[in-house]
Structure formats: structure tokens, C-alpha cells
Amino acid sequence: MPRWSPDAALRLEAAALDSFEEHGFTDTTVPQIAARAGLTTRTFFRHFADKRDSLFLRDREFPQAVRDFLRSVPAESTPVATVQLGLASACRGVQGWRPQIARRQAIIRSEPALQERDLLRSHRLGLAIEQSLVERDVAQPQAHTLAAIAVTCFDLAIARWLDEPPDTDLEENLLAVWDDVRAVMEEGAGDGRGR
Amino acid sequence: MPRWSPDAALRLEAAALDSFEEHGFTDTTVPQIAARAGLTTRTFFRHFADKRDSLFLRDREFPQAVRDFLRSVPAESTPVATVQLGLASACRGVQGWRPQIARRQAIIRSEPALQERDLLRSHRLGLAIEQSLVERDVAQPQAHTLAAIAVTCFDLAIARWLDEPPDTDLEENLLAVWDDVRAVMEEGAGDGRGR
DNA sequence: TGCGTGATGACACGCCGTGTCGTCACTGTA
DNA sequence: TACAGTGACGACACGGCGTGTCATCACGCA
Known part of the structure; x- marks a missing residue:
């Protein structure tokens, strides 16, 4: 079993979509999205240029x-x-x-x-x-x-x-x-x- | 003589244009632009929504x-x-x-x-x-x-x-x-x- | 057993953009 | 002259954004 799940970007995308629907785009922070996907803020920015990019x-x-x-x-x-x-x-x-x-x-x-x-x-x-x-x-x-x-x-x-x-x-x-x-x-x- | 020059936005715009040409957009900070126009950072954001907006x-x-x-x-x-x-x-x-x-x-x-x-x-x-x-x-x-x-x-x-x-x-x-x-x-x- | 690779975590840091309060020239009124 | 209202700006604090850097550790390979 791999240490890291290979679908980090997809999980982050899903977490962002859900979070934006629940709290709105502005009231959602990147740390929230990352935590929801089981990852850290730093990893979020390795997959996306900025918060908007996750969509x-x-x-x-x-x-x-x-x-x-x-x-x-x-x-x-x-x-x-x-x-x-x-x-x-x-x-x-x-x-x-x-x-x-x-x-x-x-x-x-x-x-x-x-x-x-x-x-x-x-x-x-x-x-x-x-x-x-x-x-x-x-x-x-x-x-x-x-x-x-x-x-x-x-x-x-x-x-x-x-x-x-x-x-x-x-x-x-x-x-x-x-x-x-x-x-x-x-x-x-x-x-x-x-x- | 007025306390504040009435053309704050125009001066900020000119300062931003000059700064961007000299140092590039990314390497120019808002405090730099504001100082160049003789104003503060806070005042910059009263006239422009963000750094890009000054253009x-x-x-x-x-x-x-x-x-x-x-x-x-x-x-x-x-x-x-x-x-x-x-x-x-x-x-x-x-x-x-x-x-x-x-x-x-x-x-x-x-x-x-x-x-x-x-x-x-x-x-x-x-x-x-x-x-x-x-x-x-x-x-x-x-x-x-x-x-x-x-x-x-x-x-x-x-x-x-x-x-x-x-x-x-x-x-x-x-x-x-x-x-x-x-x-x-x-x-x-x-x-x-x-x- | 050991080494290189690559994705991630951990941490620090500077800048962005906003909320809030205080200052003070200008204006209008009496 | 007096005085209150207005509006632009300064000063300060603060949370979030995005990046640089190094450590960690599973995996593949020899």
C-alpha cells in the first residue's frame, strides 16, 4: 500500500467544491480545504496556483x-x-x-x-x-x-x-x-x- | 490650500505604472506604490480593490x-x-x-x-x-x-x-x-x- | 543493504487586503 | 466667531494568502 494516496489533486478539488458550497468561496480558507482532504496547506499549493484554481x-x-x-x-x-x-x-x-x-x-x-x-x-x-x-x-x-x-x-x-x-x-x-x-x-x- | 491633494487616485495610478515598468508587477509592493505617491498603503486600498486594479x-x-x-x-x-x-x-x-x-x-x-x-x-x-x-x-x-x-x-x-x-x-x-x-x-x- | 526519487509535512516569513479608530481641513449655519 | 458635520487620510492590528526551505519516508532499483 502506498504511503500517499495518488489522487491528492482530485481529493482537494472535491473538498474545495464541497467547502465552497457549504460556506461560500470567501469564507472558506485553504487550510480548511486541505484538512478536509487529509492534507496540509503547503500540499494544496503544490497542486493549485491559488484558491480559485482548485475549481x-x-x-x-x-x-x-x-x-x-x-x-x-x-x-x-x-x-x-x-x-x-x-x-x-x-x-x-x-x-x-x-x-x-x-x-x-x-x-x-x-x-x-x-x-x-x-x-x-x-x-x-x-x-x-x-x-x-x-x-x-x-x-x-x-x-x-x-x-x-x-x-x-x-x-x-x-x-x-x-x-x-x-x-x-x-x-x-x-x-x-x-x-x-x-x-x-x-x-x-x-x-x-x-x- | 487643501490639506489633501484631490488627485490621490491619479497619483497612485501614475506611481503604479512607473513602478511596474521599473521593477515588474510582481516585484512591486503596494507600500512602494503608496510611498511613491506620497500616501499610505491603507489609502491605496481605499481607491483600488487590489494591486492589479491600479492599472x-x-x-x-x-x-x-x-x-x-x-x-x-x-x-x-x-x-x-x-x-x-x-x-x-x-x-x-x-x-x-x-x-x-x-x-x-x-x-x-x-x-x-x-x-x-x-x-x-x-x-x-x-x-x-x-x-x-x-x-x-x-x-x-x-x-x-x-x-x-x-x-x-x-x-x-x-x-x-x-x-x-x-x-x-x-x-x-x-x-x-x-x-x-x-x-x-x-x-x-x-x-x-x-x- | 544501500541509494536515488518524489510526494508530503513542518515551519518561517513577507505581502495582501480589511476593520477600526483617530486626525484634521473643509463646509455650512447661525 | 463658534461649532457640528463630512469626508479623506494616517496609524495600527490582524487573519489569510502564497512561497522558500528543509526534513521525512515509502517506493523502486541495483
Whole structure:
């Protein structure tokens, strides 16, 4: 039997989630979380950069997963189609985690510092998409804007999904949001922009 | 003569900017900034929520400015045209602040914690746009997506603007970015989305 | 048996951010 | 002149945050 249980980060994450739900984010101290996981404060900071980071353990692998998936899409696929394939794949991967995501989202909404951290998560995801598109020879500006739109759509789809019944399909929401975006942009295609 | 100089926040902001440039963000302590401005640490935290906040003093008025401007746009203007008018106005207002913005941006780029805070700034700006659009009877989902696109375009235009010669026109960059976005979205309008 | 490795504990420490109280110029009123 | 209210700031204490450093000990390996 090993001296140390090998799932320290996971236990800390669970302890943090429970503590935040019970006492709120601000009124929970790191020593409390660590003790709940049977570890010390110092060990907490070996696994997480700060207190907020304990809520974002799962997101660390996402950027790499994005890159891996987009590399698997045939080169003939257009940029937009490629991104849509990626988002659809992400939907399928996330679909089963709804309860955990809902718990986390509720805590994030309650604390500005966590919303801030959540924005960084979205940003990093967008960066991964952008880089993968550039690897596929998409021009930098187009890659950037397309990645930004993709992340915006995905986050909005998640938000709507969490507001609906638990058995709702995330991918359906995503397609609806995507149509909204295109409709908005096309609506203003020919108006007076003073050019 | 007043006992206290009335520009404490501005002096603290300047002291912080100088200190960050000289020693870096992490190696600058709040007492250092306060002393440089001729004030105490406690007073620093009366004007700023935290150390990072001292770089974002000017942005506090932006959301209200957005709302004020969008309320002045005629009701007949379409949502997209309204947003474009707002962005153009913002460009004209920002155009003269290029040196200060460049200094600040350089510091922000050097520190993840500041990038995070900068994302919150963008987010709040988007929220203000969204709310103003909803006031103009734009549907909530369309308002959200349009606001997100607007902020994305604006931030990208600023980034490109800072990379170009000092006399470049920000509004020209913005229009170019906007065209990119629409081109990207229309390119994928009729492809195989599996629907 | 001995050695290297790696995760954890233990401890100290400086900085962050807040609560609280006192100080004092400024303002308005009479 | 007098005097109370206001509001910005200084002074001080304090708990929590996050890091540097060294000791401990199971594990794998030879």
C-alpha cells in the first residue's frame, strides 16, 4: 500500500467544491480545504496556483484535447466546418458532466474573482483553437476571430443548456446559438456603415 | 490650500505604472506604490480593490459611457449599425490615448494575473453593450452574441493598432476587423453541418 | 543493504487586503 | 466667531494568502 494516496489533486478539488458550497468561496480558507482532504496547506499549493484554481482542475487538459482533435480533422475541411466539428465533439464529451458543471457554475457565478478566472479559461481555449487553425494554414486574423466566435458560441450554449431540463442536448443548443450569430452578422451586411 | 491633494487616485495610478515598468508587477509592493505617491498603503486600498486594479482606473467610466452613447443613437438604427456607431465613437475617444494604452498593454502582457483582469474589463464592456441593446428591444440572445462580437472586434482592432505606426487610424483597423469577421461567418454559411 | 526519487509535512516569513479608530481641513449655519 | 458635520487620510492590528526551505519516508532499483 502506498504511503500517499495518488489522487491528492482530485481529493482537494472535491473538498474545495464541497467547502465552497457549504460556506461560500470567501469564507472558506485553504487550510480548511486541505484538512478536509487529509492534507496540509503547503500540499494544496503544490497542486493549485491559488484558491480559485482548485475549481478549474479539469480544464487543464482541454487546450491539448482541442489541438489533438483539430489535428484529426481532414485538411479539406473548411475552417468554419472544422471548428464546428470540434465544438460538436466537445459537446459530446461534456454532455455527461452536466451535474458537476452545474455545481461549479453556481459557485463561479457567486464570486467575481471566480468569474474572472473563468474568463481566462475561455480565453485559453480560444487560443488553442486559434493556434490549431493557424497550423491548418488559416490566416492569423481569421483564425483569431473564428476562435473568438467559437468560444463565445460554446459558452453561450453551455449557459443556455444549464438553464434547461437535464436531458436537453447540448449540441442542439450550440447549433441554435451558431445560427443566431450568423443571422446577426448577415442582418447588418449591407447597411450604411459610412464607407 | 487643501490639506489633501484631490488627485490621490491619479497619483497612485501614475506611481503604479512607473513602478511596474521599473521593477515588474510582481516585484512591486503596494507600500512602494503608496510611498511613491506620497500616501499610505491603507489609502491605496481605499481607491483600488487590489494591486492589479491600479492599472484599470480609466476603465471604470467606460460601461456608463457606452450606455450613454447607445441611448443617443436613433431608435430606427438597426442593432448592428448601432453597435458600429458605438465602436466608431469609442475609436475616436481612444485615438488620442495611444501612448498611455501602449504602456499599459506592455505591462499587462507581461503578467498573467493582469491579462485575467483585462479579460474582465472586456467582459464588463460587453455586458454594458448587451444591456443597452436589450433596452432598445433587441432580443436577449442576439444582444449577447452581438455584444460579444463587438468586444472581440474592438479588442482585436486595438491590438493591431498598437502594432502599427503611431499615426495609424484606429477606426480603419476596426472596419477591417469587422469585415474579416463577416467574411469568416459567411464563408461557412452553406457547408455540411450535418443538419 | 544501500541509494536515488518524489510526494508530503513542518515551519518561517513577507505581502495582501480589511476593520477600526483617530486626525484634521473643509463646509455650512447661525 | 463658534461649532457640528463630512469626508479623506494616517496609524495600527490582524487573519489569510502564497512561497522558500528543509526534513521525512515509502517506493523502486541495483
